[in-house]
Amino acid sequence: MLEQQREYVLRSVEERGVRLIRLWFTDVLGSLKSFAISPAELENALDDGMTFDGSSIDGFSRIQEADVLAIPDPDTFELLPWGDTKAPEARVFCDIHNLDGTPFGGDPRQVLRRHVRACHERGLTFYVAPDIEFFYFAPPQAGRRPEPLDEASFFDLTTNDITGSLRKQTIRTLEAMGIPVEYSFHEDAPSQQEIDLRHTDALTMADSVMTFRLIVKEIAASQGLHATFMPKPLEAQQGSGMHTHLSLFEGDRNAFFDADDEYQLSALAKSFMAGLLRHAAEITAVTNQTVNSYKRLVPGFEAPVHVSWARNNRSGLIRVPIAKRGNPNATRIEYRSPDPACNPYLAFSVMLAAGMRGMAEGYELPVEADANLFEIDDEVLAKLGIAHLPQSLSDALRAMEGSELVHDALGEHIFEWFLINKRTEWREYKTHVSMFEIDRYLRAL
Amino acid sequence: MDAETLAVFGDPPTPELARTLDLGGYRWKSVASADEAAEFEPTGGWSGVIVDCGPDTSGAWAFARTIRKREPGTPPLLALVSGAQLSELELRDELFDDFCLAPFHPAELEARVRHLLWRVGGGTRPEILEYRELSLNLETYQASIASRPLDLTYMEYELLKFLAQNPGKVFTREMLLNRVWGYEYYGGARTVDVHVRRLRAKLGEEHAGLIQTVRSVGYRFGQSRWGT
Numbered sequence: 001m002l003e004q005q006r007e008y009v010l011r012s013v014e015e016r017g018v019r020l021i022r023l024w025f026t027d028v029l030g031s032l033k034s035f036a037i038s039p040a041e042l043e044n045a046l047d048d049g050m051t052f053d054g055s056s057i058d059g060f061s062r063i064q065e066a067d068v069l070a071i072p073d074p075d076t077f078e079l080l081p082w083g084d085t086k087a088p089e090a091r092v093f094c095d096i097h098n099l100d101g102t103p104f105g106g107d108p109r110q111v112l113r114r115h116v117r118a119c120h121e122r123g124l125t126f127y128v129a130p131d132i133e134f135f136y137f138a139p140p141q142a143g144r145r146p147e148p149l150d151e152a153s154f155f156d157l158t159t160n161d162i163t164g165s166l167r168k169q170t171i172r173t174l175e176a177m178g179i180p181v182e183y184s185f186h187e188d189a190p191s192q193q194e195i196d197l198r199h200t201d202a203l204t205m206a207d208s209v210m211t212f213r214l215i216v217k218e219i220a221a222s223q224g225l226h227a228t229f230m231p232k233p234l235e236a237q238q239g240s241g242m243h244t245h246l247s248l249f250e251g252d253r254n255a256f257f258d259a260d261d262e263y264q265l266s267a268l269a270k271s272f273m274a275g276l277l278r279h280a281a282e283i284t285a286v287t288n289q290t291v292n293s294y295k296r297l298v299p300g301f302e303a304p305v306h307v308s309w310a311r312n313n314r315s316g317l318i319r320v321p322i323a324k325r326g327n328p329n330a331t332r333i334e335y336r337s338p339d340p341a342c343n344p345y346l347a348f349s350v351m352l353a354a355g356m357r358g359m360a361e362g363y364e365l366p367v368e369a370d371a372n373l374f375e376i377d378d379e380v381l382a383k384l385g386i387a388h389l390p391q392s393l394s395d396a397l398r399a400m401e402g403s404e405l406v407h408d409a410l411g412e413h414i415f416e417w418f419l420i421n422k423r424t425e426w427r428e429y430k431t432h433v434s435m436f437e438i439d440r441y442l443r444a445l
Numbered sequence: 446m447d448a449e450t451l452a453v454f455g456d457p458p459t460p461e462l463a464r465t466l467d468l469g470g471y472r473w474k475s476v477a478s479a480d481e482a483a484e485f486e487p488t489g490g491w492s493g494v495i496v497d498c499g500p501d502t503s504g505a506w507a508f509a510r511t512i513r514k515r516e517p518g519t520p521p522l523l524a525l526v527s528g529a530q531l532s533e534l535e536l537r538d539e540l541f542d543d544f545c546l547a548p549f550h551p552a553e554l555e556a557r558v559r560h561l562l563w564r565v566g567g568g569t570r571p572e573i574l575e576y577r578e579l580s581l582n583l584e585t586y587q588a589s590i591a592s593r594p595l596d597l598t599y600m601e602y603e604l605l606k607f608l609a610q611n612p613g614k615v616f617t618r619e620m621l622l623n624r625v626w627g628y629e630y631y632g633g634a635r636t637v638d639v640h641v642r643r644l645r646a647k648l649g650e651e652h653a654g655l656i657q658t659v660r661s662v663g664y665r666f667g668q669s670r671w672g673t
Contacts, residue, residue, distance in 0.1 A: 004599070005599045007586075008586050008599040008602065009599070011585055011586050012586055012587070015585045015586070015587050016587070016594070016596075074599060075598065075599060075600065076598070077598060077599065078596065078598055079596040081596065125633030125635070125636075127633075127635060175646040175647070176596070176646070176647065178598060178601065178643040178646070178647070180639075180642045180643060180646055198639070198642060199635070199639070200636075200639045201633065201635075201636065201639075204639070249633050249634070249635055251619070251633060251634050252618055252619060252634040252635075329635075
């Protein structure tokens with residue numbers, strides 16, 4: 001199969017007159033990295049990979065082991081639907097290897113590949129469908145607050161407005177790149193959008209999220225605007241989340257579904273959920289990796305604050321959506337804390353690892369918390385055994401540091417680097433004196 | 446009609462020649478003389494003639510001359526000559542359309558035969574698979590719909606090819622997964638849904654209906670043979 005895929009890629013480049021092939025990969029924090037090669041180099045790249053200096057990439061090599069190898073995954077070869085049609089360009093995602101051919105420990109795509117494979121060895125396939133929220137703003141100016149483009153809100157049909165046409169163009173481009181969209185709408189806050197992607201296997205989806213973020217930004221930029229996946233750009237408005245729908249399939253059969261259960265959830269689904277809940281605090285640094293992420297996870301904005309689950313309660317961490325017409329294939333769980341600024345490879349990896357741990361150990365699912373948790377006192381919650389999610393990046397890092405689950409899920413290289421990098425971020429934030437403090441204290445104290 | 450039958454002069458043909466033609470998928474017949482060539486000629490005529498000159502070239506050239514004199518329409522002719530015989534090609538231009546140096550490299554001979562047949566319009570390559578406005582070039586892996594090129598990934602292309610090769614037939618997801626992806630793939634049966642969804646998007650609204658969902662069974666490409 002690989003030989004044919006290779007042949008397909010080489011032939012397509014020739015037939016379509018592709019001038020440039022962009023080799024894509026992702027750094028530890030989830031930024032898309034790219035270098036371009038000419039068609040003449042492609043055959044060589046497919047056979048032997050392309051060597052580059054990993055020490056120039058965040059979270060990759062330490063200086064003494066600088067060189068790594070990018071090997072294109074021919075399955076992901078695709079023409080880019082934008083740019084000059086006379087000189088087409090293509091992209092292909094790469095797996096990063098050490099020079100001896102072993103998977104490189106700093107490559108998030110290889111981390112997710114490992115988890116997906118482990119899942120497959122148990123006869124299961126992990127499906128993921130994220131609902132991605134983001135904002136459009138006027139081009140940012142240093143020291144100024146972001147400026148929304150409209151005053152519309154949730155589901156508003158804003159005729160003649162620029163964000164609607166941007167969204168339409170974005171969806172067309174996504175579909176052309178093989179990223180099917182399920183829904184799209186104007187979200188609650190001004191200038192906020194949501195695009196829900198259709199489920200795919202986790203590795204394909206992580207690639208798709210990377211492509212998605214690029215497309216959204218590119219299309220906004222082509223109109224002189226700025227799109228952002230920052231979790232909480234506007235103080236008094238809802239932030240941007242990436243609610244992620246998860247399910248496990250055994251061949252054609254949804255392993256999360258059980259017709260006889262009152263929630264229509266299988267025992268496997270319940271222990272998977274229990275795993276996610278029990279390890280939620282530990283994986284939060286990965287699913288919510290910025291200082292700003294924790295300004296979204298506050299009460300009153302439909303973002304989860306507590307570690308709980310329910311069928312139709314949007315204040316919980318896990319929601320179990322009611323499947324349309326009782327369709328067994330639609331049974332899934334929605335993990336609501338991640339934000340779209342995460343590294344999707346790592347976020348999907350830790351979610352899967354936590355769920356799989358729950359399955360392996362047969363964790364018991366706590367009772368459903370169907371009340372609005374935002375209205376319940378902390379003491380009552382404590383009695384019910386409902387904990388808070390980490391309240392800050394610092395809290396989250398502390399929980400992650402002690403987690404053998406996250407350590408194993410990410411591997412030594414990324415685990416260590418991530419903690420160091422994020423501690424530095426926290427330190428810088430902690431020493432920053434904000435406008436909030438100036439306004440509040442300068443005169444009064 | 447036998448679309449591509451070659452007459453091969455040289456009795457018997459060398460094993461290398463026979464193997465190369467077999468591997469290339471050609472139908473061929475060994476002939477020892479011009480009479481035999483006439484006797485065994487298929488109804489549609491020979492699509493090409495290969496003349497292996499062998500150590501003694503005079504018989505070979507005589508054979509070629511007879512073939513060339515036939516009316517109407519002489520089949521294209523390729524001569525196999527050794528290095529020492531190259532000078533014999535001089536002043537015999539009218540006897541052959543192409544030649545290949547023996548001993549030959551199988552890939553070279555195969556390419557020359559293919560080209561020989563293609564040049565005179567006898568060959569069926571490049572293979573084109575067509576269904577209404579959809580066209581797939583199986584040799585170049587390029588697909589187009591209503592003359593608009595489709596940008597497909599390898600698996601999307603393979604799925605579309607498989608479906609288009611079997612129009613009107615219903616396939617379950619498992620069948621498609623096994624036939625198109627192979628067993629070792631770890632995407633699971635829903636991968637098929639994902640790829641069908643993508644293909645429909647790329648085909649565009651107007652043509653998305655080419656791939657139909659057959660409720661609680663799987664998928665069907667194009668019209669059902671019962672016309673529903």
